[in-house]
Every structure is written in C-alpha cells, then in structure tokens.
Amino acid sequence: MAIKCIGILTSGGDAPGMNAAIRAVTRSAIYNGIQVKAIYRGYKGLITGEIVPFKTQNVSNIIQQGGTILKTARCKEFQTQEGRQIAYNTMQEEGIDALVVIGGDGSLTGARIFAEEFNIPIVGLPGTIDNDLFGTDTTIGYDTALNTIMDAVDKIRDTASSHDRLFFIEVMGRECGFLALNGAIASGAEAAIIPEMQTEEDQLAELIQNGFRKSKNSSIVLVAESELTGGAIGLAERVKKEFPQYDVRVSILGHLQRGGSPSANDRILASRMGAAAIDALLEGQRNVMIGIQNDQIVYVPFTRAIKNEKPINRELLNTLRILSI
Numbered sequence: 001m002a003i004k005c006i007g008i009l010t011s012g013g014d015a016p017g018m019n020a021a022i023r024a025v026t027r028s029a030i031y032n033g034i035q036v037k038a039i040y041r042g043y044k045g046l047i048t049g050e051i052v053p054f055k056t057q058n059v060s061n062i063i064q065q066g067g068t069i070l071k072t073a074r075c076k077e078f079q080t081q082e083g084r085q086i087a088y089n090t091m092q093e094e095g096i097d098a099l100v101v102i103g104g105d106g107s108l109t110g111a112r113i114f115a116e117e118f119n120i121p122i123v124g125l126p127g128t129i130d131n132d133l134f135g136t137d138t139t140i141g142y143d144t145a146l147n148t149i150m151d152a153v154d155k156i157r158d159t160a161s162s163h164d165r166l167f168f169i170e171v172m173g174r175e176c177g178f179l180a181l182n183g184a185i186a187s188g189a190e191a192a193i194i195p196e197m198q199t200e201e202d203q204l205a206e207l208i209q210n211g212f213r214k215s216k217n218s219s220i221v222l223v224a225e226s227e228l229t230g231g232a233i234g235l236a237e238r239v240k241k242e243f244p245q246y247d248v249r250v251s252i253l254g255h256l257q258r259g260g261s262p263s264a265n266d267r268i269l270a271s272r273m274g275a276a277a278i279d280a281l282l283e284g285q286r287n288v289m290i291g292i293q294n295d296q297i298v299y300v301p302f303t304r305a306i307k308n309e310k311p312i313n314r315e316l317l318n319t320l321r322i323l324s325i
C-alpha cells in the first residue's frame, strides 16, 4: 500500500537537532507528495489525539532552535497493550499510514513493539545526546552536547587552575561514557571515569596511583553519570577521605547539556537523516532506525539498534591517557 500520510513525533529525552529533523522529515515528505501530521508530546499525543496537519511553513525558522517544537513526553500508557490500541485507533481515524519517531533507546523500543503489534511501517531517527544507539556512529544532539560540555569545562578550568583545585565534573550519558570520554579529550581534561571500564578496574585508584597532579597544579576529571561510577559526588568523597591535602570540588553540569542551538554537525546530520527517513519509507523499509556509518546513511533494524551495546573506542581512552601526562 502506498503511503499517503505520515505522522511524526519526538519522544523521550529531548536533544538539540530534533527540530532540524522535524523540518527535514516534513519537507521531504511534502516534496514527495506525502501528507504530514505532527503528533505532540510523543506517544502521549497519539493517545490524546493532539495532532496537527503540517505544511512546509510549520517548520520554518526552526532549524536553529534547540529542544523540540513538537514537545516530548514520557508516556506510561503506551507501555500497555490497551494504550497502544488507543494509539493505533487514533492513527486510523487520522488516516496516518506510517510513523517517523525521533527519540532514544526507549522511544525506539516502543516503536518496535508498536510496529510489530499492528503491522505499521515505522522509521526511527536516533535523537539523543547520549550517543548510545548501536549501528550509528553518532546520534542527533550528541555533537552539540559535546560542544556544550567543552565550553563548560573550559570555564571551570580557569577557576580550577587559579585555585590549584581538583575538579570532578559530572556529565550526562545514562550509563554510557561517550560524552565523558570525548568531552575529556576535547577539553584537555586529565581523565574520564566511564561505566564501560568500571567492571574491569578501579579507575579512581589508577588515577590516584598515577598521581593526580604530577607536574600540574590543577586537575579536571570528567565523570559519566552512572550508578557504576558512583558519579562525581561519590568519587570526590572518596578522594577527600584518602587525600585530605587535595582541594576537591564537584560540578554537575546537568540539564544545560541538553539545551542550546544545535551545532552545524547536528543540523546536517538531522537534515540528512530526516530526508533518509522518507526515502526509507518510500523504498518500503519498515522497523528500521536511520543510522550513519562512515558518513553513509544506513538502515539499522530496531532490534539491532536497541539490543546491542555500542562499544567505546579504546584507542580514545589511550589517547586521553597519553595526552594528560
């Protein structure tokens, strides 16, 4: 059956570049003669019927805006079969033949279940600052968040070096170390403490063994938010106890990492992926996430994107170690 009308939604944690993706999906669909209906507040909008037809003008002047104009939400009801049945009924009433879902791991899990249950074509776009989806080199929002972290750490470094302090800076990542590791390299930090390494070694002990300071009089350690690492506060407490001579401080960057105007890389990535989502639907693809590998668009089945853990590049860890001597 030819697709005449698509629904588009953003779900889960917001990420800079989602608007650029909404714009690309909308314009690319209209260019191909497909109608677009915008669904507000993620899956919730499919249940409450908060749906608006979109024309090209609806996505004017949004490529540079952070957040998502469609709003996002976490929707418990969609996790039940009854909830998804209501969502499906809404799609039928609205004449929506296919969905483009922009979101993270949870949103794409929901998309996979929904697609299988009702045999609906769904294409996903990886929208998350955490970069934790398998099958794509990078996700929409990751580059912007990385740049935000770099700017913040640059500023903290000024005060850290003025006072000879040891700073533990906690960054987001949801049990995933990409932001911490690459943020550390980009900002010239001394170390990154990431959950991927936690089971193998005590990273803090190693750091202490190597001597925090050596020739330096201030140090910055990026810590991925994670139960495994104990977060920046837990690590700082440990160091304070064992090394009372250090002037230890903690900074938790928090939600500022999610905001801001998307970087050029994220805008381009979102634009390419948004257009690719429509190409995929026209090709008869379904239940795939659009990914990018070696600068080429690829289709990654939902099951692969969600279930597999994306590995950290160990070369990067080594580079960080070498460059922080």
Ligand code: ADP
Pocket (backbone or CB within 6 Å): 011, 012, 013, 043, 073, 074, 075, 076, 078, 079, 080, 103, 104, 105, 106, 107, 108, 109, 110, 111, 113, 128
């Ligand atoms: P993210 O997409 O950023 O990972 P969440 O994990 O909060 O964010 O997921 C967003 C939404 O996706 C949830 O609120 C829910 O509506 C839907 N979702 C997540 N997991 C499932 C699931 N197992 N079944 C159905 N829907 C799900």
